Amino acid sequence: MTRRPALRTARVAWRHSLRFRLALVYSLVALAITTVIGVAVVTLLLGSMDRQFDARLNERADVLAERFTNLSKGLGERPPPITGFTVLVDDQGRVALSSNGLGLQPGEPFPQVSTHRLRLQGTPVRAVTRKAGGFGTLWVGLPEDDLIAARESALRALLLSALVTPLLMLLLGYWAGRRALAGLGQAADLADRIDPTRSLATLPLPEREDEVHRLLAAINRLLVRIEAGQAREKQLLGQIVHELGAPLTVLKASLNRAAERTGDAEVSRAALVADELTFTTQDLMQLARGQLEMKLVWHYIPAKTLQGRLDRLVPGTEFQGDWTGGILCDPDRLTQALRNLLANARRAAGPEGSVSLTLEETPEQVRFTVRDSGPGLPPELGERIFEPFVSGAGSSGLGLSVSRQIALMHGGNVTGGNHAGGGAQFVLCIPGAALGDDQEDPDDEGETEEDPAALAAARP
Missing domain, CATH: 3.30.565.10 (Histidine kinase-like ATPase, C-terminal domain)
Incomplete structure (x- = not known):
């Protein structure tokens, strides 16, 4: 009676699978590309916004400075709308005129006249200065709230894309890899079920002649060569064991009779060595024939x-x-x-x-x-x-x-x-x-085709 454990298909853990590694590589590549392109785009965008902000600030400062320098120009024209902060400082650094909302009084010192970035009333401000003719120095500032908000929005968008894009690429890549490598996975499952004690079966080939098709075809050719090599090795091993069995049996019997007749310890040890060689040939015969090719005689x-x-x-x-x-x-x-x-x-x-x-x-x-x-x-x-x-x-x-x-x-x-x-x-x-x-009736099993020399050596 022979009992054989069922062959189980070995499943590859998801973190070790080829499709997961490919998806992970694609995700990392996507992360690198998204980060590089996103940083470049955000840098260009913020640089453009920064230049536009400076251009707007300088334009406003130039217009106001021109009005103080050329008093006749702009007569009868409506002054531009007042946005931001404006301070006219005399030659002693004191406030001569300021826009509403700053809370500065005429004659009050204004040390921020040389400062181009500061916070006024809790608001970040960027400022420039211009000469205002004989009136002194004109200090013009614009709040950077909108610019800072736009910068933060762009950075948040970049961070979100850096997080979401690789995740989507990982999921899509894993799904696409699973579909693309489905034939290879099925072939691996079939290869897992191949019983090496039986005739090796070739793997079915996918319809599409892609890389998977080439790989499975090469594996099939390798299986055919392996089976042919195993058959040759088994045949050669069986022939060698058969040729050794009969002489060893005769040698063992002769040494046993000589040991019984003479009582010589050296002859007894030689008989034991013959026993060892006889059982080694039996082991080799068992290995050559394999479990499925032999039956028990109960x-x-x-x-x-x-x-x-x-x-x-x-x-x-x-x-x-x-x-x-x-x-x-x-x-x-x-x-x-x-x-x-x-x-x-x-x-x-x-x-x-x-x-x-x-x-x-x-x-x-x-x-x-x-x-x-x-x-x-x-x-x-x-x-x-x-x-x-x-x-x-x-x-x-x-x-x-x-x-x-x-x-x-x-x-x-x-x-x-x-x-x-x-x-x-x-x-x-x-x-x-x-x-x-x-169990089956021993008489129904029948006698197996054993090597006579091996059976003679096994029976006392």
Whole structure:
């Protein structure tokens, strides 16, 4: 029985998405352009208004000064309307004449005659002076209220455009990017659903032959090349393992017979090395065939039978728990999975260390716990320890990956970590015999096409 977790489509967070980054870039560009153009326009506008204000002030001062200089000019003409402030100051700096509203008395000193910007009665005033013939100096000022109000209005408009324009650009850019990149997003969703254990499927191409079309077409060509390369690698690996399996089986059997006949410790160690190589070829065969290409051969075996196998394969293992019951499993595959866990534990613990295998069985679950007295798992590896060719103890890196694959084929799993008391601990769980009624009849499964050499090595 094989249980496989459902593949879930990985969604990209909005702040990490390409369309958001593009919209953000466009918004920042829009902000820069709006700010530069707005500052330039406001500067020109305010400069023009300032020049118009100065021209108006100078014109009024010239007209009034001309009337004081040329008394005959303008006789019978109506004087211009009085706007702003006007003060006639004599040569001693005293007020000779002032416009209404200033509250200045004749003969009163007027020290502001040389000041061109000041506040009168709480109003900002800009002023100029002119010679008034023999009457002294004419001081003419105009209030800047309107000019200041216009400047503030222009700055507020600039600030509002700097805030609103990027926000609108961000929203519009995100919406436009979402529509423009919709094909790419759909392709990413489909690529997420590709199962690497199956034949790789190509991605559908959009109707419009744009950059997205070119990218997806290139990805499809890459997928075809990857699938062809995987097929060649799998075929080559299977051929190599098959060629190695038979000689290793003969070598292992010969060394075992020689060890039994002579009792030589060196021959016994050589037989163990042959065992190691045999199981490595089995791991490679498992990797080459993949989980979907293999079927389990179910048997109900006594737990003692499994214990005997493992005791011969990994000597020095301490067996704990209750081994008097029975287990529904593929004996060869389960032996291979547990042997890999025990071999890794023995390698980590060393010759003087301890390795234990604890069996806990319930009607719903069979739980094997492998614990060693070694240094434990490297914390930086995490779940990567179950990936092929990733090893934290100098091994081939296939054992844990194959053990998890076999557990998944049984409907269980393998988890690993460090024990609180020190050392590493791996737990392999498979469904208990009580769940066997819901499984397919083992006789209906049929025997799988296994490598004879690999099966001979797995069975004691």
